[in-house]
Each structure stands twice: as structure tokens, then as C-alpha cells.
Amino acid sequence: MDLNLHGRVALVTGGSKGIGLAVVRTLIEEGAFVVAASRSASPGLTALDGPNLLHVAGDLMDSAFPEQLVARTVEAFGGLDVLVNNAGGPPPGVVLPRGPFLDGGDDDWRAIFEFNLFAVLRLTRVAMPHLLERGGAIVNVSSTLAHQPATNNYEYAAAKAALSHAAKGLAEEFGPRGVRVNTVSPGVVRTNWWTDEGGVADMFAGAMGVDKDTLLDKTLPEMLRLSTGRFVEPQEIADAVVLLASPRSGSTNGSDFVVDGGLLKEM
Structure with a gap:
């Protein structure tokens, strides 16, 4: 199936490994121009090197980086059609999983929220004017923990729940203006x-x-x-992400696609 992504410009955070690398690879296979953002490159990302790929190194927790990242994207490929907010998990110096609630303090919560929520919203804020120009799409990678609280990783689950909630609001505000916003919630991914x-x-x-x-x-x-x-395999998440990024999903907005191998049991 042609996903109509040929020639479109996509920005993928956390694009050097795991889910992000699979998303980058799939978008390139679909003919898109891709900017992969990560703190450093990887052998897997280097193997994809070519005219359709630009790697931009940086730290999303640096408040100046989103502006630089979007500017590099527009400079290299002339615009922006797709934003995939994939980067997440533990920021540098933080170890997950974390145990019971009393094991974490304010600083632990701040670090997780900064990386998994505020950095995403900051980049979205910078990218949105460019997406509005071209009628683009945003796909946020959340987590099944946003749906199913557990007695550990409280701060990570809460940050992902907030991200999923924000995506719903963004979809409502910007959908009528031509920018769709959807979420993919992976379960346990290899x-x-x-x-x-x-x-x-x-x-x-x-x-x-x-x-x-x-x-x-x-x-x-x-x-x-x-x-x-x-x-779940990373490619299975990437397939859902790229489908949601595609114009073939033009009537899908404000949705959350759970890809979890049957982990969540509730309706």
C-alpha cells in the first residue's frame, strides 16, 4: 500500500535506535525525507545514511535545541510535514524501572516530566507553525502505562498519561486547521x-x-x-506510527493506537 509519504519531510526524535530507528527506516523506505534527532548516532542509523536522511545531534532537555532542530530540518529539506515525538524513557542519569512511590522525590519526578512531557510540548510548539503551513501530522509515542497504573514507575506513567491527554487537546485545536495529532501506546517492546x-x-x-x-x-x-x-517488536510500533503519519489516515485524529501484544485487558 502506497502511504503517500514520498517527498514529505519528517522529523523523528530518538531516531538512533529502537522504535525511533525503525520509524526512520520505514519513512525512508516510503520515500520521505527524514531528520533523525538523538544525542548521538548509532551503527543502525549510520547504515541508513543517504540523501533522504539527516542526523541532528542534541539534547531535547536543552530548551534551545528544538528551535535549532526545526531550523535545520527546514533548511535541509524545505519544510516539515510530519513530527514523530518518539524520544522518551529515562533521561541521562535516571534509572528505570523505579520502585515504590516513597523511593522517588521531586527531582526524580521533574527529570522524567522534563524529558517525557515538557520536551515534547516544547518541540511541538516550535514545529507547529511549519506543520500548519503544509497540513501535517504529529504522532506521539506514549505507553500502555498511561492507561494502566502500576505500583512502580509512577512519574513515568504520569508523564505519559499527561502526554496522551495533551495530544487529545492538540488534535481538537489543530485538526480543523489541517494538523492531525495521534498517539501510539506501546506495551513491552524488545x-x-x-x-x-x-x-x-x-x-x-x-x-x-x-x-x-x-x-x-x-x-x-x-x-x-x-x-x-x-x-512487541520495534518495527510493529513503527508500522503504526508511519500509518498514522500518512495522508491515508486523513480521518484519524485524536486517536490512541495501542500496540501491546494483548497486555491491556480492559475495554
């Missing part, structure tokens, strides 16, 4: 955060007395009651 050496999977595996592969392939899918029996 990304570097889980799989890297010394990452979360190693931590859980050590605590539970199983090897990492068993944990990822069997133990956690069973514990989380994933009806598909496995973690």
Missing part, C-alpha cells in the same frame, strides 16, 4: 533498554534466577499475560 548488556533484562533475570533469553522469551510474556506470547 528494545535496547531491555536487551543491552547490563540492561533491565539482565537485572530482572538475576533477581528471578533465570537467564536473559528465558526471561524475554518465556517468563515475562507469561507473567504479563501477553496474549501473543511475546514482546
Whole structure:
């Protein structure tokens, strides 16, 4: 299916690995010009190098960076049609998952909200005039934790819930002016955060007395009651993101697409 993205300009945050890298790759395959923003490049991103890709290094928690990022995008490719706010999770120096509520203080909450909410809104504010010029689309990557609170990661879940809420309001305000805003909420996704050496999977595996592969392939899918029996792959999130970014989704606005392997059970 042609998603009508050929020649359109997309800006993807957190574009060097995981979900973001899969989104960048898919947009390029669809013929889009893509600006991938991240703190640093990666082998996976470097492998995509070509005339349709520009990597801009920077920190979204730096309040000056969004202006610079959008300016580089417009300078390189002449405008902006799609914004994918994918960057999220723990900012530098913060370790997730975090335990019970009393384990975190104000600074912990501020850091998570700064990266997962305020940085997104700051970039959206800068990008919106350009999106309005061309009738663009915004896709925010949220989380199933925005739907299903748990007794850990309070600040992350709250920040993602606020992001999903803000997206609904933005869709209502800017949809009539030609900019659609939608959300994708992943469940547990097989990304570097889980799989890297010394990452979360190693931590859980050590605590539970199983090897990492068993944990990822069997133990956690069973514990989380994933009806598909496995973690979500980054490409599956990217497919939903790119479909929502496409003009083929022209009547989809203010929606939240859950891609979670059957994690959420409620209606």
C-alpha cells in the first residue's frame, strides 16, 4: 500500500535506535525525507545514511535545541510535514524501572516530566507553525502505562498519561486547521533498554534466577499475560506510527493506537 509519504519531510526524535530507528527506516523506505534527532548516532542509523536522511545531534532537555532542530530540518529539506515525538524513557542519569512511590522525590519526578512531557510540548510548539503551513501530522509515542497504573514507575506513567491527554487537546485545536495529532501506546517492546548488556533484562533475570533469553522469551510474556506470547517488536510500533503519519489516515485524529501484544485487558 502506497502511504503517500514520498517527498514529505519528517522529523523523528530518538531516531538512533529502537522504535525511533525503525520509524526512520520505514519513512525512508516510503520515500520521505527524514531528520533523525538523538544525542548521538548509532551503527543502525549510520547504515541508513543517504540523501533522504539527516542526523541532528542534541539534547531535547536543552530548551534551545528544538528551535535549532526545526531550523535545520527546514533548511535541509524545505519544510516539515510530519513530527514523530518518539524520544522518551529515562533521561541521562535516571534509572528505570523505579520502585515504590516513597523511593522517588521531586527531582526524580521533574527529570522524567522534563524529558517525557515538557520536551515534547516544547518541540511541538516550535514545529507547529511549519506543520500548519503544509497540513501535517504529529504522532506521539506514549505507553500502555498511561492507561494502566502500576505500583512502580509512577512519574513515568504520569508523564505519559499527561502526554496522551495533551495530544487529545492538540488534535481538537489543530485538526480543523489541517494538523492531525495521534498517539501510539506501546506495551513491552524488545528494545535496547531491555536487551543491552547490563540492561533491565539482565537485572530482572538475576533477581528471578533465570537467564536473559528465558526471561524475554518465556517468563515475562507469561507473567504479563501477553496474549501473543511475546514482546512487541520495534518495527510493529513503527508500522503504526508511519500509518498514522500518512495522508491515508486523513480521518484519524485524536486517536490512541495501542500496540501491546494483548497486555491491556480492559475495554
